[in-house]
Amino acid sequence: MNEACRQIRRDLLAVAYHSGNGHLPTCFSVVEMIYAAYGVMKHDPANPKWEQRDLFILSKGHAALALYSVLGELGYFPPEDVFTLGRKGSIFGCHPDRTKIPGIEASTGSLGHGIGLAAGMALAFKIQKSERRVFTLIGDGESNEGSVWEAVMVAAHQKLSNLTILYDDNRSHARGLPIENPAERFRAFGCEVLEVDGHDVSALKAACAGRGETVRVVVARTVKGHGCKTLVDNVYEWHRRSPNDAEMPLLLEELNAQPV
Numbered sequence: 001m002n003e004a005c006r007q008i009r010r011d012l013l014a015v016a017y018h019s020g021n022g023h024l025p026t027c028f029s030v031v032e033m034i035y036a037a038y039g040v041m042k043h044d045p046a047n048p049k050w051e052q053r054d055l056f057i058l059s060k061g062h063a064a065l066a067l068y069s070v071l072g073e074l075g076y077f078p079p080e081d082v083f084t085l086g087r088k089g090s091i092f093g094c095h096p097d098r099t100k101i102p103g104i105e106a107s108t109g110s111l112g113h114g115i116g117l118a119a120g121m122a123l124a125f126k127i128q129k130s131e132r133r134v135f136t137l138i139g140d141g142e143s144n145e146g147s148v149w150e151a152v153m154v155a156a157h158q159k160l161s162n163l164t165i166l167y168d169d170n171r172s173h174a175r176g177l178p179i180e181n182p183a184e185r186f187r188a189f190g191c192e193v194l195e196v197d198g199h200d201v202s203a204l205k206a207a208c209a210g211r212g213e214t215v216r217v218v219v220a221r222t223v224k225g226h227g228c229k230t231l232v233d234n235v236y237e238w239h240r241r242s243p244n245d246a247e248m249p250l251l252l253e254e255l256n257a258q259p260v
Contacts, residue, residue, distance in 0.1 A: 001227060001258040002201045004073065005031045009227050009255055011069040011079055016242040021086035021094055024242070025225040025235045027066035029170040029198070030137060033220055034058075034070045036204035037135045037166065045075035048102040054132055055105045055121055059114025059148075060139035060168065061095040068092055068101070076103040112145030114138070115165065119151045122163035122215075135208065137166040140182065141173035149189065155215040156190035164208055165191075165217045169198065170224040172235065186217040198222035228254045 008031050016022035034056070041054040058067050065085060072079030084090035091100040095109030108114040118136035125132045138148060155163050167182055179185065183193045192212045196203040198220030207218045225231025228251045231238050243251055 001199070001260060002032065002035070003260065005035055005201065006227070006255060006258065008035065008066075008069045008073055010252065011072065011082070012065055013243060013248065013251055013255070015065060015069070015082050015085050017244075017248050018083050019085040019087065020242050022065040022242060023062050023240060025231050025238050026060070026063050026139070026168075026170070026172065027069075028226050028228065028231060029172075029222040029224045030060075030063050030066050030168055031070070031226075032199050032201050032204055033137055033166050033168065033218075033222070034067055036201050037137070037164075037208055038070060038074060039201070039205050040208045041133070041135065043103075045071075045103070048076060052132060055118070055134045057106045057114045057118040057121075057134065057136040058096060058108055059118070059136050060111065060142050061108035061114065063137075063139075064092075064094060064096045064109075067096060067104070071101075071103045074103075077101075111139070111142040112147035115148055116151040118165075119155045119158075119160065119163060122155065122160040123158055125162055126158070126160060131162075133162045133164065133211070135164045135166065137168060139168045140171060140179055141176060143167070143179055143182070144173065144177050152186065152189050152191065152215070152217075159214040161211045161214055161216070163215045164211075165215065166208075167217055167219045168222055169219050170222040172224050175236075183217075183219045186219070191215050191217045193217045193219060195219045195221070199226055227258055230254060
């Protein structure tokens with residue numbers, strides 16, 4: 001496991017433990033994807049509103065804690081500030097708010113909406129002949145929303161080569177309406193598709209770095225709860241709960257035991 005991503009997961013556990021909030025399994029599945037995207041993006045933590053920055057939109061807004069933890073590690077704000085997650089008066093809500101938090105580009109949470117915003121932003125940059133890029137992260141369950149495929153259809157039709165869609169293929173929607181062969185489906189819509197290990201930072205960076213002739217989709221094979229066996233084995237139990245005093249040492253032990 002990438003050491004920076006291991007530390008981000010430690011932060012996730014600590015915040016969830018102290019605040020009583022956080023969707024840990026889904027946050028654990030997307031850490032490397034967010035970290036890798038920011039690794040290739042043009043951005044400046046000291047100047048979050050830099051006019052030439054690339055944009056990152058977390059369409060699956062319930063994984064906000066993962067995005068906060070990455071932004072904290074990158075220097076957008078002190079990581080310990082996130083410990084106020086969900087408290088009265090805190091800027092850190094359980095879904096991201098662009099009007100309050102440095103580095104957040106869109107207020108998301110209603111599933112299927114973020115990718116539409118991302119496509120619109122990418123189209124605006126294309127019209128402006130700007131070199132700025134847009135990255136958006138969507139979930140497999142979220143992709144049951146028709147608005148996701150409407151946005152993909154528009155993005156492919158407009159050949160938005162400045163748009164990269166990160167698809168979290170953690171198969172969390174197995175109990176609902178799972179999407180089989182997502183890469184095949186995105187290709188059918190006219191997208192350029194790359195399939196990678198969603199926990200391999202180097203592979204993710206390579207997939208995100210380039211741009212082709214149209215919208216790029218990175219189908220990232222991930223494990224919900226990756227890094228802690230307890231989370232992986234009990235994803236539904238952990239959907240909306242935080243670790244207690246007895247569970248924290250076990251989760252940290254499992255995380256620290258992950259090989260580099």
